[in-house]
Amino acid sequence: MTEERPEYWRWDESCWLDETRDWRGGIVTAGVDVGSVSSQAVVCVDGGIYGYNSVRTGNSSPDSAQRALAGVLEKSGLQLSDIRHVVGTGYGRVNVPFAHKALTEIACHARGANYMAGPSVRTILDMGGQDCKAIRCDERGKVTQFLMNDKCAAGTGRGMEVIADLMQIQIGELGARSFDVDEEPPAVSSICVVFAKSEALGMLKAGYTKNKVIAAYCQAMAERVVALIERVGVEGDFFITGGIAKNSGVVKRIERLLGVTAVASRFDSQIAGALGAALFAHTLVMKQAAKAG
Numbered sequence: 001m002t003e004e005r006p007e008y009w010r011w012d013e014s015c016w017l018d019e020t021r022d023w024r025g026g027i028v029t030a031g032v033d034v035g036s037v038s039s040q041a042v043v044c045v046d047g048g049i050y051g052y053n054s055v056r057t058g059n060s061s062p063d064s065a066q067r068a069l070a071g072v073l074e075k076s077g078l079q080l081s082d083i084r085h086v087v088g089t090g091y092g093r094v095n096v097p098f099a100h101k102a103l104t105e106i107a108c109h110a111r112g113a114n115y116m117a118g119p120s121v122r123t124i125l126d127m128g129g130q131d132c133k134a135i136r137c138d139e140r141g142k143v144t145q146f147l148m149n150d151k152c153a154a155g156t157g158r159g160m161e162v163i164a165d166l167m168q169i170q171i172g173e174l175g176a177r178s179f180d181v182d183e184e185p186p187a188v189s190s191i192c193v194v195f196a197k198s199e200a201l202g203m204l205k206a207g208y209t210k211n212k213v214i215a216a217y218c219q220a221m222a223e224r225v226v227a228l229i230e231r232v233g234v235e236g237d238f239f240i241t242g243g244i245a246k247n248s249g250v251v252k253r254i255e256r257l258l259g260v261t262a263v264a265s266r267f268d269s270q271i272a273g274a275l276g277a278a279l280f281a282h283t284l285v286m287k288q289a290a291k292a293g
Contacts, residue, residue: 006168007165008164008165008167008168008169008170008171009161009162009164009165009171010056010171011038011171011172011243011246012172013053013054013055013056014052014053014054014268015051015052015053015054015071015072015075016051016052016053016268017050017051017072017075017076018049018050018051021045021048021050023043023045023050023076023078023082026045026046027045027046027047027084027282027285027286028043028044028045028050028078028082028083028084029043029044029047029083029084029085029086029087029278029279029281029282029285030042030043030044030069030072030083030085030086030087030277030278030281031044031086031087031088031089031108031273031274031275031276031277031278031279031280031281032065032068032069032086032087032088032089032090032096032099032274032277033068033088033089033090033093033105033108033271033273033274033277034057034061034064034065034068034088034089034090034091034092034093034095034096035057035090035091035092035105035128035129035130035273036057036091036128036129036130036131036158037056037057037128037129037130037157037158037161037243038054038055038056038057038129038157038243038270039054039055039056039057039064039065039067039068039090039092040052040053040054040055040068040270040271040273040274041053041065041068041069041071041072041274042072042271042274042275042277042278043069043072043076043078043083043278044275044278044279044281044282046282047279047282049115049267049275049278050072050076051072051075051076052072052268052271052274052275053068053069053070053071053072053075054068054268054270054271055067055068055071057092057129061091061092061095061096062092062095062096062097064092065088065092065095065096065097065098065099066097066098068274069098080098084281084285085100085101085281085282085284085285086098086099086100086101086281087099087100087101087102087103087108087277087278087280087281087284088101088102088103088277089102089103089104089105089107089108089273089274089276089277090105090108090273090274091105091130093105100281100284101280101281101284103277103280105126105128105133105273106126106133106135106143106146106148107142107143107276107280108272108273108274108275108276108277108280109124109126109133109135109241109272109273109276110124110135110137110141110142110143110276111141111142111275111276111279111280112141112241112271112272112273112274112275112276112277112279113135113137113141113239113241113272113276114137114139114140114141114276115141115275115276115279116239116241116265116267116272116275117237117239117263117264117265118237118263119139119140119141120139120236120237120263121137121141121236121237121238121239121263122136122137122138122235122236122237122238123135123136123229123232123233123234123235123236123237123238123239124136124137124238124239124240124241125225125229125238125239125240125241125242125254126240126241126242126272126273127156127157127225127240127241127242127243127244127245127250128156128157128242128243129156129157129158129242129243130156130157130158131148131149131156132148132149132156132224132225132228133146133147133148133149134146134147134148134225134228134229134231134232135232136232136233136235141276145232146232147228147231147232149224149225149228156244157242157243157244158193159193159196159217159221160174160217160221160244160247160250162193162197163196163197163200163213163214163217166197166200166201167200167210167213167214169210169214172246174214174218174247174249175218175246175247175248175249175250175251176248176249177210177211177214177249178211178214178215178217178218178248178249179215179248179249179252180211181209181211181212181215184215184219185208185212185213185215185216185219186216186219187216187217187219187220187222187223188200188203188216188217188219188220189220196217196220200213200216200217203216214249215249218247218249218250218253219253221244221250221253222250222253222254222256222257223257225254226254226257226258229254229258230258234258234260237263238258238260238261238262238263239262239263239265240254240262240269241269241270241272241273242269242270242272243269243270245262245269245270246269246270
């Protein structure tokens, strides 16, 4: 019998519910963010977070959307029919079968960040599974400017998953391991994740420790996204969304390069897009009610 190989890249899925709140009698809306690597669903009650679920995106966008929302429904006792409006966003936003509307992830991440970190946030870095976005927004979370890099997986969650598998270290441990070095190594030079992987292998053969290779890759990711952020300019409070926001090895190096400290939030950084979609859904319900009234 073949021994199953550990999946070092696999990050922890999560489901959370605010059990102090009751959704009954409130205006229930939902946002579903189907990304290339992960999918999230957020349910809001009266414009406030009630619950969320974050799962790995599978081969089917509709199935991933349904699994993400099902996690919150099962935990809360909600039925899909109890949700007044659903907005889909992300890579697979047009394939959310139960969505009433689809919106871009850029708009949704800005709106979600505004809720998660407060109206003082003006610059947002969304480090997704396959792309990276630098966003500027106003005090309401409305996008005023953005730039996107989707040409290569380097500087994204997928790139970090490749390194985790290569180093055979759980992805959640990479950030801390990147600081356990005697001196900071230079960043890997390649911007393509395929070549960066080859370069990392070469570093290991040359006698670098795994921690030094991870540090070199984290530095390269930080330098790559900082170049994108600097093109839109850092103004006001700075906030990072996406799975990479959980990697201290990348975040602290970004902060060091920019000379700013990212705003912390008690919410999971991966839910920003789905949260923004749920908040947009609530706004749409309120507008419809106002017109009807």
